Amino acid sequence: MTDGTPAQFFDGLTAGRHEVRVALSDDRQALQIAGDSLPEPLRWPLADLRALSDTSDASRLTLTRHMHTDDEAPRDPARLVIHDPELIAWLHRTRPGLFRRDLHKGTLPKLAKWAAGSVAAVLLMLFVILPAMADTLARIIPIEREVAFGQSVTRQMERFLGGKRVGALVCDNPEGKAALNKMLTRLTDSREMNYEISLQVFDHRMVNAFAAPGGQVVILRGLLDKARSAEEVAGVLAHELAHVENRDATRNTLRAAGSAGLLTMVLGDFTGGAAVAIIGEQVLSASYTREAEATADEFALTMLENANVDASGFARFFEELEKMEGKSAGLPGYLSTHPVTRERAARAEAFAAGQSGTRPILTPEEWKALKAICD
Amino acid sequence: MSLTTTFAGRRLPLLWLAFRTGLYSVLTLGLYRFWQKTRLRRWYWSAIRPGGLPLDYVGDPFEKLLGFLIAVVILAFYIGVVNLALMFVSFSLFQGNYAAYLLSFIGVIPVWFYARYRARRYILARTRWRGLRFGLAPGAWGYAFRALLYWALTILSAGLLWPLMTFQLEKYRTNRTWFGDRRFTQGGRWLMLYRSTVWLWATLVPMVLTLIAIGMGDIVSIIVLSAATGLTAIYGLVYYRVDSLRRLTATKQFGNVTLTLNARPLRVLWITLSGNLIAGLGASIPALFMLGLFLQLQSTETLVQLGLENAPQLLRDPATWLLLALTAMSYFAIFLVWGALRHAFVTLPIWRHYAEALVIDSAEDLDQLRQRPRDETTQAEGFAEALDVGASL
Numbered sequence: 001m002t003d004g005t006p007a008q009f010f011d012g013l014t015a016g017r018h019e020v021r022v023a024l025s026d027d028r029q030a031l032q033i034a035g036d037s038l039p040e041p042l043r044w045p046l047a048d049l050r051a052l053s054d055t056s057d058a059s060r061l062t063l064t065r066h067m068h069t070d071d072e073a074p075r076d077p078a079r080l081v082i083h084d085p086e087l088i089a090w091l092h093r094t095r096p097g098l099f100r101r102d103l104h105k106g107t108l109p110k111l112a113k114w115a116a117g118s119v120a121a122v123l124l125m126l127f128v129i130l131p132a133m134a135d136t137l138a139r140i141i142p143i144e145r146e147v148a149f150g151q152s153v154t155r156q157m158e159r160f161l162g163g164k165r166v167g168a169l170v171c172d173n174p175e176g177k178a179a180l181n182k183m184l185t186r187l188t189d190s191r192e193m194n195y196e197i198s199l200q201v202f203d204h205r206m207v208n209a210f211a212a213p214g215g216q217v218v219i220l221r222g223l224l225d226k227a228r229s230a231e232e233v234a235g236v237l238a239h240e241l242a243h244v245e246n247r248d249a250t251r252n253t254l255r256a257a258g259s260a261g262l263l264t265m266v267l268g269d270f271t272g273g274a275a276v277a278i279i280g281e282q283v284l285s286a287s288y289t290r291e292a293e294a295t296a297d298e299f300a301l302t303m304l305e306n307a308n309v310d311a312s313g314f315a316r317f318f319e320e321l322e323k324m325e326g327k328s329a330g331l332p333g334y335l336s337t338h339p340v341t342r343e344r345a346a347r348a349e350a351f352a353a354g355q356s357g358t359r360p361i362l363t364p365e366e367w368k369a370l371k372a373i374c375d
Numbered sequence: 376m377s378l379t380t381t382f383a384g385r386r387l388p389l390l391w392l393a394f395r396t397g398l399y400s401v402l403t404l405g406l407y408r409f410w411q412k413t414r415l416r417r418w419y420w421s422a423i424r425p426g427g428l429p430l431d432y433v434g435d436p437f438e439k440l441l442g443f444l445i446a447v448v449i450l451a452f453y454i455g456v457v458n459l460a461l462m463f464v465s466f467s468l469f470q471g472n473y474a475a476y477l478l479s480f481i482g483v484i485p486v487w488f489y490a491r492y493r494a495r496r497y498i499l500a501r502t503r504w505r506g507l508r509f510g511l512a513p514g515a516w517g518y519a520f521r522a523l524l525y526w527a528l529t530i531l532s533a534g535l536l537w538p539l540m541t542f543q544l545e546k547y548r549t550n551r552t553w554f555g556d557r558r559f560t561q562g563g564r565w566l567m568l569y570r571s572t573v574w575l576w577a578t579l580v581p582m583v584l585t586l587i588a589i590g591m592g593d594i595v596s597i598i599v600l601s602a603a604t605g606l607t608a609i610y611g612l613v614y615y616r617v618d619s620l621r622r623l624t625a626t627k628q629f630g631n632v633t634l635t636l637n638a639r640p641l642r643v644l645w646i647t648l649s650g651n652l653i654a655g656l657g658a659s660i661p662a663l664f665m666l667g668l669f670l671q672l673q674s675t676e677t678l679v680q681l682g683l684e685n686a687p688q689l690l691r692d693p694a695t696w697l698l699l700a701l702t703a704m705s706y707f708a709i710f711l712v713w714g715a716l717r718h719a720f721v722t723l724p725i726w727r728h729y730a731e732a733l734v735i736d737s738a739e740d741l742d743q744l745r746q747r748p749r750d751e752t753t754q755a756e757g758f759a760e761a762l763d764v765g766a767s768l
Contacts, residue, residue: 010506056384056422114444258459
C-alpha cells in the first residue's frame with residue numbers, strides 16, 4: 001500500500017492517530033483508506049462523504065461520513081484529515097454534497113411540536129394568565145401602598161417633563177385651584193369613590209392628562225390652553241377618574257412587569273434585542289389600552305350624566321384632537337396615550353344629544369381662573 | 376513528550392463570518408443566533424490545535440433551537456409569574472418598583488449558575504479532539520449551590536475569601552471534566568491563589584496616596600493618583616484572572632499528563648484594552664450616524680411620545696418613514712459592528728494567546744484513551760440562552 005496521498009485518520013474509538021494513505025478505489029466510487037496501523041483498509045463511498053464546515057484553515061479538509069448513528073448529526077465519529085491541495089480541490093469540484101447538512105429523521109416534527117408548545121405557553125401567559133393575575137392582584141393591593149407608589153410615579157413624571165425639583169411644575173394659582181376643585185366635586189359628588197383624588201396641573205405645553213396609581217390625576221397646561229370650554233376639561237377629567245376607579249394604571253404596571261420579563265427572555269441575547277423587546281411591549285400595552293379606553297369613556301359619560309354636565313364638550317374635544325391628528329407634524333401628547341377614533345367622538349356626541357337639564361360646570365370667571373392657573 | 380498548541384486562524388475571515396452571521400440574526404429577529412453561535416464555535420475550535428491536531432465542534436444548531444424552546448416553555452411560567460408577583464410584593468411592602476427589579480435579579484441568580492454549568496456541559500459534550508469526546512458529569516444544581524455559598528462567603532469576607540471561591544468552583548468543574556474515558560483532577564490548595572492577588576493588594580498604595588492627596592486638596596495629584604489607582608486595579612483584576620488560571624492549570628492532572636499555561640497578564644490586558652478601543656471606534660461610526668438621524672427626527676419629545684397608535688399617521692409621510700428605517704438600521708449596525716470587531720480584535724487574539732501558551736507534558740499515553748459515551752443534553756444550552764447568561768462562546 002504505497003499509492004495514494006498521505007492523510008491522518010482518527011477512528012472515533014481511541015485517541016490514536018493513524019498515518020494512512022488515501023486513494024480513489026478502482027471502481028472510482030469510493031475513497032480507499034489504508035495504513036499499517038489499521039487492521040484492514042477502509043472504503044468510504046464518495047456519495048456519503050461530508051466535510052466539516054466553517055473551519056479556520058482552508059489548507060486542510062476534515063472528512064467524515066453520512067451514516068446513521070446516535071450522534072448529534074447522523075455522521076460517523078471517525079475523521080479523515082487531508083492536506084493534499086489537489087485532492088481537496090478535486091473533492092470541492094466533484095462533490096456538491098460535501099458540506100450538506102444532514103438531519104436525523106424526526107428532527108423537524110419534534111422542533112415544530114416544541115415551537116408550537118412554546119408559542120402557546122408565551123401567548124397563554126401574555127394574554128390570559130398575566131392579565132388575570134394583574135387584575136386580581138390590583139384589587140388586593142392595600143390602597144395606601146398604591147397611593148405611595150402613585151406619588152412616586154407622578155414625581156418621576158414631573159422630572160421627565162423637565163421639572164428641576166419636586167413641585168417645580170405644579171400650578172398653584174388659588175382661584176384656579178378653587179375652580180378645579182369645584183369641577184372635581186361636581187363630578188364625584190354623585191357617586192362613592194374608592195380613592196381620594198389628588199388632582200394637579202403641571203405647567204407643560206403638551207396637550208395631555210394622565211392617571212397614576214392610587215388616585216393621582218395630572219392635567220398638563222397644554223390641555224387647558226387648547227380647550228374652549230370648561231365642559232371639555234370636565235370630560236377629560238371624568239375619563240381620567242374612570243382610569244383611577246378601574247385601577248388601570250396599577251393593573252398595567254403589574255402586567256407589564258410580567259410581560260417585559262417574558263419578552264426579554266424569548267428574544268435572548270441577540271444583538272439589539274432590547275429594542276425589539278421594547279417595541280413588543282408597546283404593541284401589547286396598546287392592545288390593552290384600547291380596551292381600557294373604551295371602558296373609561298363609558299364610565300366618564302355616565303359620570304357626566306349624573307353630574308348634569310353637557311357631554312358635547314367631551315365630544316368636541318375628540319373632534320379637536322382629530323384635527324390635530326390630521327397635521328401630524330408635532331405629535332400631540334394626548335394622542336399617543338389615548339388613541340382617538342371617530343367612533344369615540346360619535347359615541348360621545350350621540351350621548352350628548354340624549355341629555356337634558358344640563359347646567360354649566362363653571363361660571364365664566366371660574367373658567368378664566370382655571371385657564372390662568374399656571375400664571 | 377511535550378505537545379505545544381498552535382492557533383491557525385486569521386482576523387479577516389472571522390470578521391466577515393461574525394458580521395455575516397450577525398446580520399442574519401438581526402434579519403431573522405434572533406432566530407439565526409443558534410446558527411451563528413454554532414458556526415463561530417466551529418471556526419474557533421478548528422483553529423485551536425493542541426499538538427497540531429485541531430479541536431472539533433460538533434454541536435448542532437437545531438438541537439440548540441430545540442433546547443431553547445424547551446427552556447421557554449418551562450421558564451415562561453416561572454419568569455412571568457415570578458416577575459409579576461415580585462412587582463406586587465414590592466408595591467405592597469415598598470413604595471416603588473425598584474425593589475422588584477432587585478428581587479427579581481436575586482431570584483434568578485441560582486438558575487443563572489445552574490444554566491452556566493449546563494451550558495458548559497453542553498459545550499464540552501460537543502467538543503472533540505483526536506476523535507474523542509470531552510464531557511462534564513451532571514451536577515448543575517450542586518454547582519449552583521456551591522457558587523451561592525462561596526459567593527456569600529466572598530461578599531461577607533469583603534473579598535478576602537475570593538481565592539477560596541475561585542479554587543473550589545474550579546475544582547468542582549475540573550473533577551467532573553472528562554476527555555475520553557479519563558477524568559481530570561484538580562490538585563493544589565486554595566491558599567496558593569493568594570499569590571495571584573498581589574497586584575490587587577498593590578492597588579492599596581496609590582489608593583492611600585490618593586486619600587492623602589484629597590486631604591491636602593491638591594487637584595493635580597488627586598487626578599494623577601486616582602488614575603494610577605484605576606489602572607493598577609484593572610491590571611490587578613487581569614493579573615488575578617490570568618495568574619490564578621496559570622496556577623490552577625499547572626496543578627491539574629490527567630493521568631500522567633500535566634498541563635502548563637504560559638499566559639502573560641500584560642499581554643491579555645493590552646489585547647483587552649486595544650481591542651475594545653478598536654471595536655468602540657468602529658461602532659461609533661453607525662452610532663454617530665444614528666445621532667444625526669435622531670436630531671433630524673424633529674424634537675426628542677416626538678420620539679418619546681412615539682406610541683404605536685400613531686404609527687399609521689407617521690408612516691404616511693415617506694420622509695419620516697425613510698428616516699425611521701435608517702435609524703433602525705444604524706441602531707442594529709452599532710451592535711453588528713461592535714460584535715464583529717470584538718470577535719476579530721478581542722476574542723480571537725485572547726484565545727490565540729491562551730492557546731499558544733498551553734503546553735501538554737507527558738503526552739505519551741494519550742493514545743491509550745478510549746471514546747466516552749454520548750451525553751445527550753437535550754436542553755443544550757437553552758436555559759443559558761433564555762436567561763442571557765452571557766457565556767456567548
